[in-house]
Amino acid sequence: MKQLYIKQKVFSLNEKFTVKDQQEKDVYFVEGSFMRIPKTFFIKNREGGEVALITKKTFSFLPKFFVEVNGQEILTIKKGISFLKARYTIDAAGIEVHGNWWDMNFQVYRHGDIVGEVTKEWFTWGDSYKVQVVNEEMETSMIALVVAIDCVKADEDGAASTASFTN
Template sequence: MKQLFIKQKLLSLTDKFKVRDEHGNDVYYVEGSFLKIPKTFTIYNMQGREVAVITKKVFAFLPKFTVVMEGKQVITIKKEFTFFRSRYTIDAEGIEVRGNWWDMTFEVFQNGEKIGQVSKEWFTWGDSYKVEILNEEMETIIIALVIAIDCVKDDQSTAAAASTSV
């Protein structure tokens, strides 16, 4: 089992952060597009190679996020049409998320086998997540999934704040 930690800085204008291992070593570097449309987050390994791109679809009736790895779309997260509570679906080949992904406490399964677990770290500045990787072959896709879910949450809270200020 491998543990990784994602820590985003509070009040950061640049949308840049790193993913570290349990020893504090940098494993991935994440860079967001600041004031750019469409909003994207690109995940790089520490050799500078792009490993995943998360993009919010611009001209969609309901919010939709995609994760592309090695030129192939591997994850889609889209908002369902509902009248009361927001609901999202995650579409990825053989990958299922169980638990409360809105609170960032969930398990990741592939074809019924648990491959990872995510938990939010409390009492920290900014958002911090502990990601336990049980199948190291799926490490990059799990990290991309966690960052994509965090993008969805951030987009939803931004939209909610904008609607209450009108």
């Protein structure tokens, strides 16, 4: 089982951060499109090759995020209609997420077999997540899933703070 760590910088305006292994070596580089439409996050490997892309659909009634790994769309995260609380769903062929993915504590299954687990690290400066990869061929997909969920959460937090300023 491989363990990876994602730690975002709290005050990073350029939306760049790295994914590290247990020896604290950089494994992936994540770069967001600051102030660009559509909102995108690129995930690159050590050699600088793009391995995943997260894109927020620009003109949609409800927020929708698409996740591509190695050029193929693997999942979509979309907001549903709800009056009391934000409700999001993850649509993916063969991939299921069990647990509290909104709080970043969940397991990922593919065709019924566990492929990884994500836990939020507490008492850290910025958001930090531990990603345990059971099936190494799903490593990039696991990282893309965590970054996508974090992007959805940040988008929701931004919408909530904007709404509070306008009321």
